[in-house]
Structure formats: structure tokens, C-alpha cells
Amino acid sequence: MPLFPDPPATLQELAPRWAHFCLGVQRFVEEELGARLRGKTLLIAFSGGLDSTALLACFSFLAPRLDAALRAVHLDHGLRAASADDAAHCRAVCEAFGVPLHEACEEVAALAAREKLGIEDAGRRARLALYERVRRETGAAFVLLGHQLDELAEDQVMRLMRGAGWPELGGMPAIDPERALLRPLLLTPKAELRAFAQYLDVPWREDESNADQAFLRNRVRARMLPLLVEENPSYLEAAARLWRLARLDQGHLAGLMADHEAHALSDGESLLLSRASLDALHPSLRLRLCKRALERLGPGQARMDNLLDLERAYAEGRIGAAVRFPGDKEALVTREGIAFGRVRREGG
Amino acid sequence: MPLFPDPPATLQELAPRWAHFCLGVQRFVEEELGARLRGKTLLIAFSGGLDSTALLACFSFLAPRLDAALRAVHLDHGLRAASADDAAHCRAVCEAFGVPLHEACEEVAALAAREKLGIEDAGRRARLALYERVRRETGAAFVLLGHQLDELAEDQVMRLMRGAGWPELGGMPAIDPERALLRPLLLTPKAELRAFAQYLDVPWREDESNADQAFLRNRVRARMLPLLVEENPSYLEAAARLWRLARLDQGHLAGLMADHEAHALSDGESLLLSRASLDALHPSLRLRLCKRALERLGPGQARMDNLLDLERAYAEGRIGAAVRFPGDKEALVTREGIAFGRVRREGG
Structure with a gap:
């Protein structure tokens, strides 16, 4: 028995709201970020969580329009009791969407101890290394990451907290050509991704470490963001605008400095x-x-x-x-x- | 009997730490802000609270060095039961520092009702109107306001919250030539002002409305700033740096646009x-x-x-x-x- 009903296979089978949503993601990536996806292989970084599940689904609908080949990659962190279950879940979801999945396992706790890193840092490093390896092996043009607008807003607050300057304060980039990373959902609120996954009836895994207040990101998520949204219900939109302004300024400053850098x-x-x-x-x-x-x-x-x-x-x-x-x-x-x-x- | 012992009369009578502090304020205003104070009349906006008390004291020590004439202005808001006491207190402090005081009273609650403004806005408007009037009457070059670094950090968070762009996100200006406003303490932490006032043994009035959670500023002060400082004990320094960067960029952008504006x-x-x-x-x-x-x-x-x-x-x-x-x-x-x-x- 399948974990969940077969998802729609094409953009045309989606309700208009969600077809529109997927096309908006495509427009963001192609027009605003200027990334060329047509005819390329795209590698989805897939944790099985809500964000990357929505990302996988969205691009499974867009792939035919883009004439793109889709692949997914999952790292089993060997950390949580549920790690192996997560991997099985990822396999089932990728199968349902018809996306080939590359899997690997790394004992992140051991890596953290060996390299004297925090668990979060070690996990990030292990994931990025795997993604890059699989990207090269599969000839993928980009690794697609599931970061969304709530995380961008958290990232901005963390940068403010740490004393970042401008335009760094605008938050993480949506495209990083040097590392071939792409964040197609960066201006999409998490609530929208949840509604999309629920509409598709596709399940996702909750990462319990997200509730762990030992991590700065989780403290920002639990304590700061709610205050900002309480004071300004459109706060996430403001965060997206700040990101856009920072991106404009980044380009402007780079242009002004180019000659002098050379x-x-x-x-x-x-x-x-x-x-x-x-x-x-x-x-x-x-x-x-x-x-x-x-x-x-x-x-x-x-x-x-x-x-x-x-x-x-x-x-x-x-x-x-x-x-x-x-x-x-x-x-x-x-x-x-x-x-x-x-x-x-x-x-x- | 006086409210408090006679304060030191000159910079030389201060302990080195506090003489240094006053000279730092002078350097900030003259060198960093480029304001010309020598031989001028300066008008201190004086509420009787900690910040403006420290400002009054600081400039009473600097005035002879600057060959500047000092005056103070106080608005009785007619709002709090303690308003009249505040005014009496202000008179006593100004007398102790030998600074002539201009007083006025305005029923801010009535003004707010009449002009359909919030109490905070009405108070700000009434104060600024009075300051400007007395500034013209006394021929003062600047009105000096007591805003300090904690308030700047709050202002930055409120601007972030409201969706400000850059460089506006850097916070309120320390010099506003059009309105002849100056904020000499803008990069000084409130804790420093408290220590200064305690050293001088000069009393100040606490404004109970600062605790009123109906005001956004007070909610930011009570709920957001402590979280930021808890995560980064040097947060106020980071806020000051962000302000400095914004000021640099403001000047840069204005220069790049000047021709096109013309x-x-x-x-x-x-x-x-x-x-x-x-x-x-x-x-x-x-x-x-x-x-x-x-x-x-x-x-x-x-x-x-x-x-x-x-x-x-x-x-x-x-x-x-x-x-x-x-x-x-x-x-x-x-x-x-x-x-x-x-x-x-x-x-x-």
C-alpha cells in the first residue's frame, strides 16, 4: 500500500492556485535570479521535511516545461533515531514523484567531534559536500535548496544580531553561481508550502531538532520572529523587500568596485x-x-x-x-x- | 536645602574617566558629525529624565571649552500627575548647573484629541514646536536631544519591523541640519549615562510612561532588545556600527544622486x-x-x-x-x- 495517493503528474492537473504558485517559482528563478534551467539537470536537496518536499513537488511539475531532468539527494545524518525511517520516507516520496534519489549516510556526530564543529555546522558541511559530489556525478547545473521566506527572515535577524553590514543584512543569496546553489522558494512563506503539501496530500517528516532551543536559529524562530509578526502581520513581506533591496545594492556595489578590484x-x-x-x-x-x-x-x-x-x-x-x-x-x-x-x- | 550637592563646575574637576567621556561626546559632535558649536548658543531639550540630565551635565562641562552659551527648554505635558513636580525638578537641576531654563505647558492629551493623534505623536509634535520656537527666540544654533544608543538600537528594530529600506534601517540621524537638531549621545549606551549621573550625584525623574506596554517603543525595549543583547552581549556596539555604515552610505548615495536630482x-x-x-x-x-x-x-x-x-x-x-x-x-x-x-x- 502506498504511503499516500499518487500526486498529480502535470502542472495542468493542479488547481489554478497551485499551478500559478509553481509558475511563480519558475518566474522568480528564471526572471528575477536569471538562472538558466532549460534543458538542464537539477538536483533537489531532499531532507523529507516540509520545505524540500514542496520544492520536489513544485519542480516535478515544472520539469517538463523546462525540459529539465530532476534528481534528488538525501543525506542520512545518522543522528536521530528516526534517521533510517526518514530515508525510507524519502525513497517513497521520490518514487511517487518519479524522481531518482541518491542516498548517502554520514555519522554527523562523529564528524562534529573529529572536526571540532557544532552539530549544526557539521551537518551543513556534510550535506554540502555530498550535494556537490552528486551534482558533479550527475552533471547537474544546480543544487536546489528548500530555504523559504520564514528562514530568510530568521537569517536577517541573526545577521542583525551578529552585527552584519549592508547588503549582507538582507540575508542569504537565492543564487550562488560559484557553488551552483539555488534557493527557488526563498521568497515563499512556509505557510504557503504547507498549504501546497496539504493540497497534494503528500506527507512530510518533522525534524524534532527544530524545536531544540540549544540552536540559535530555533531560538530566533521561537522567540523573535513571533514578536516581529505580532507587531507587523506583513512582516514576511517586509523581509522579502529588504532582501530585494539588498540584492539590488549588491549588484550596484559590485559594479562600482569592479574596476578597482581588477x-x-x-x-x-x-x-x-x-x-x-x-x-x-x-x-x-x-x-x-x-x-x-x-x-x-x-x-x-x-x-x-x-x-x-x-x-x-x-x-x-x-x-x-x-x-x-x-x-x-x-x-x-x-x-x-x-x-x-x-x-x-x-x-x- | 538643595535637592543634591553642587555638581563640579568644570571639566577639570571631573574624574579622568568622566572628563574623557565628555570629550568623547565633543569629538563625536565636532569631528564625526561635523557640527560647528564654537561660539554658538546651544539649547538642551530637557525632560528631567536620565538621558537629558546627562546631556545637560555633559554640555555644562563642555560649554566653556566650546565658548558656547547653554540654555535648556522643558515642556510640561500636563499629562501625568507628576508633571508639575517634574517641572520643579527641572528648575532645580538647571539652577544647579547654572543653565537658564525656558518652560512651557501644553495639554498634550487635548492636542492629541484635537489633531486625532496618538499621545506619543502629539507629545513629540508639541515638544518639537516648542523647541523650535525657543531656538529662534534665543538664537540657538542647535536643539540638543538626549537620544542614546539603546534608543537607537530600538529605533533600528522598529524600522526593521516596519519594513524600512537602506540606509533608513541604520536609524535616526544624529544631526538634522534642516531642523537644527543634534543628538550628541546617540552612540552612548544608557548604562554609561546612568553611571555618569550617579557619579555626579545628580537625580533624575523616571517617566512611568516608559513602562506602558501600549507603546510600541516600550514593547520593543522590554521584549526585543533583551533577546538581542542576550544572544550578543556586544549588541549595542553592533547597532552603533550599523548606524555608522548607514551614515556613510547615505552620504555616498546622496552624492551619486545629486546631479540627477538637480x-x-x-x-x-x-x-x-x-x-x-x-x-x-x-x-x-x-x-x-x-x-x-x-x-x-x-x-x-x-x-x-x-x-x-x-x-x-x-x-x-x-x-x-x-x-x-x-x-x-x-x-x-x-x-x-x-x-x-x-x-x-x-x-x-
Whole structure:
């Protein structure tokens, strides 16, 4: 006996509201994000939870229109008692939608201990590594992730909390060409996904770790978002607008900096932004050009306070002033401009 | 018998920590905000609460260095049973610091009823009107307001909640040249002001309305800020950095738009942004240029969703598309560009 009745097979079989919903997702991805999906293989990151279930369903209806081949990938985290059940559930859902499923298992708790990571971080890293491996094996153009608008709003609040700057405050990107990631549902409220799954009569698994208040995201979800929505019932729409504005500004800033970035002198290990470049820029751009320079040197996110310190040291002409950044990176104000490099650990 | 012992009369009499604190406020106002205070008359908006008491004290020590004349102004709101006591308290504190006090009384509840405003709005309007009147009468260069960093952080959260864009999300300005307002303590935490007032042994009045959960600001203060600070004990510093970044960006954006603003064709009632201007701009700036155009037409804040709608209509070339904005304003996409004007009320 099947877990649930056969879902509709085509967009035309859906009620108008839900056909419209799927077409809206397609428009968002193709028109707003500019992602080219036609004729491509798309890999759905499938946990069996509500969001990725809605994502799988939505793209199963869109795939014929897009002439796209759909595949799914599931990581069994080996964490929860229900992990194996989750995997069986994922198999049944993918079968019902006719989507081939790639499965793997990783003991995330062991990975976390080995790499000295939090469980959440270890899980994210294991998933992304698997997704990328399967994406290459299947020749998929993108990995599709199920993040939705409620999560975007939570992400914005967490970024505010941590002191992110702008446009980072706008939240996670919906398209990441470097890592071939796509978040087609990023501006769709979770309530909409629930209604869609209920309409289709497709079941999903609840992840009990979502209720665990040890995780910051869950505390934000349980304690902050409800307050924001209580004060402004249209809060999720406001979050989507903020994301759109940040995306516009991201593109604008990148364009304004492109020439100056290209003129940075780099030998791979270090990088120099010349006074000619820096002095031509408004401090607002100078600060972000320094941020980009630091990103090019490797991992470790430059914090706004350090960037503001550096900007002030440069503006005040303090030759020799050095500012340290996470990831053992350093910026030094010199006569030539600002030199970025890695700090050598002493006694190493 | 005096209410409290005579405060120190000069900066030199203060403990080094507090002399340093006062000089930091001066540096913020003169160097970071670029306000010219030397030889000027400064008018302190004085409620008798902690913030404005610290402001009054701080500037009483700075005034001789600045060669500035200090005055204070207090509005009795006629609202709370304690209003008259507050006024007497203000008189005593101003006398102790040797600062002339201008007093006025207004029945804010009656004003609110008459003008159909909330009590908070009516109070703010009455205060600002009084401050401006006394500022003109005394020839003061600025009205100094007591807003501090905790309030800035609250303001940012309220703006996030309401769906503000960027750089508006950075919070209230510290200098408003048009209205001659200055907020010298905007990046100073309230805890610092409390310690300063306690050090000086100067008393302040608690405003019980601050505890009233009927006011959004108080709900944000009581429910949201503690969560943010609990997750990030340096949250107030992050709020200050966000404000600084927004201020940088504000200046940058204003500079990028200045030429295009100057080219807007206006007859006072309506305004046209030409295609030549609009097409030369990145959508990120186009959107803000439209926002500025709407602001020039009169009161009513343009919302981000409407601005994004307008930007989309323009980008898609939908001639004839109209977008309504608060304050009975309208933007119309035409062959010539975007025309902004007031909507005539039908049947009026």
C-alpha cells in the first residue's frame, strides 16, 4: 500500500492556485535570479521535511516545461533515531514523484567531534559536500535548496544580531553561481508550502531538532520572529523587500568596485590596494573594497568594526597602522596604499 | 536645602574617566558629525529624565571649552500627575548647573484629541514646536536631544519591523541640519549615562510612561532588545556600527544622486525624472531617486514595496502604469520618464 495517493503528474492537473504558485517559482528563478534551467539537470536537496518536499513537488511539475531532468539527494545524518525511517520516507516520496534519489549516510556526530564543529555546522558541511559530489556525478547545473521566506527572515535577524553590514543584512543569496546553489522558494512563506503539501496530500517528516532551543536559529524562530509578526502581520513581506533591496545594492556595489578590484595587485599570498584606487572612492566603497580584498585572501569573515577601524586609520593617514581580521589576516596602512596579507604565527 | 550637592563646575574637576567621556561626546559632535558649536548658543531639550540630565551635565562641562552659551527648554505635558513636580525638578537641576531654563505647558492629551493623534505623536509634535520656537527666540544654533544608543538600537528594530529600506534601517540621524537638531549621545549606551549621573550625584525623574506596554517603543525595549543583547552581549556596539555604515552610505548615495536630482523638472506641484536621467542609473539608485522625488512633493513616506513596484514597471517599459504612494502622491510611467504628482481626490 502506498504511503499516500499518487500526486498529480502535470502542472495542468493542479488547481489554478497551485499551478500559478509553481509558475511563480519558475518566474522568480528564471526572471528575477536569471538562472538558466532549460534543458538542464537539477538536483533537489531532499531532507523529507516540509520545505524540500514542496520544492520536489513544485519542480516535478515544472520539469517538463523546462525540459529539465530532476534528481534528488538525501543525506542520512545518522543522528536521530528516526534517521533510517526518514530515508525510507524519502525513497517513497521520490518514487511517487518519479524522481531518482541518491542516498548517502554520514555519522554527523562523529564528524562534529573529529572536526571540532557544532552539530549544526557539521551537518551543513556534510550535506554540502555530498550535494556537490552528486551534482558533479550527475552533471547537474544546480543544487536546489528548500530555504523559504520564514528562514530568510530568521537569517536577517541573526545577521542583525551578529552585527552584519549592508547588503549582507538582507540575508542569504537565492543564487550562488560559484557553488551552483539555488534557493527557488526563498521568497515563499512556509505557510504557503504547507498549504501546497496539504493540497497534494503528500506527507512530510518533522525534524524534532527544530524545536531544540540549544540552536540559535530555533531560538530566533521561537522567540523573535513571533514578536516581529505580532507587531507587523506583513512582516514576511517586509523581509522579502529588504532582501530585494539588498540584492539590488549588491549588484550596484559590485559594479562600482569592479574596476578597482581588477587593479588590486596580488601575488596570491598578499594583495595591495593602491592609493590611486582608494582615494578615487567614497569611504563607503573603500570599506567594501577592503572587505573584498580580505575575502580573496581566504576564509574568515571581515567584521564591520575592524573595517571601520581600518577606514579611519587610512582616512587619518596613519602610516604603519595595522588591523587584524579573522582568519589570521591583517591590513596594513602603507605609503603605497593598504596591504593585505596573512599574519605569520609567532614561534611557529 | 538643595535637592543634591553642587555638581563640579568644570571639566577639570571631573574624574579622568568622566572628563574623557565628555570629550568623547565633543569629538563625536565636532569631528564625526561635523557640527560647528564654537561660539554658538546651544539649547538642551530637557525632560528631567536620565538621558537629558546627562546631556545637560555633559554640555555644562563642555560649554566653556566650546565658548558656547547653554540654555535648556522643558515642556510640561500636563499629562501625568507628576508633571508639575517634574517641572520643579527641572528648575532645580538647571539652577544647579547654572543653565537658564525656558518652560512651557501644553495639554498634550487635548492636542492629541484635537489633531486625532496618538499621545506619543502629539507629545513629540508639541515638544518639537516648542523647541523650535525657543531656538529662534534665543538664537540657538542647535536643539540638543538626549537620544542614546539603546534608543537607537530600538529605533533600528522598529524600522526593521516596519519594513524600512537602506540606509533608513541604520536609524535616526544624529544631526538634522534642516531642523537644527543634534543628538550628541546617540552612540552612548544608557548604562554609561546612568553611571555618569550617579557619579555626579545628580537625580533624575523616571517617566512611568516608559513602562506602558501600549507603546510600541516600550514593547520593543522590554521584549526585543533583551533577546538581542542576550544572544550578543556586544549588541549595542553592533547597532552603533550599523548606524555608522548607514551614515556613510547615505552620504555616498546622496552624492551619486545629486546631479540627477538637480536635473529633475519641477513646478512645485509635480516633478519629472527624465528617461535620460533614469536610464543612466543603476536600478538601486533609480529607486532612491524616485524616493527623493516623492519626498520633495510633501509629507508621506514612500514605502519600499511601492518603490519596487514602480522600478519594475519602469524597467519593463509599462507606459501608463501608475503607483500610488502615501500622502496622496502618485508616480506615472510615461514616454518621457516618470512623472510624480499629487492625486486629485475624486468628487472633492
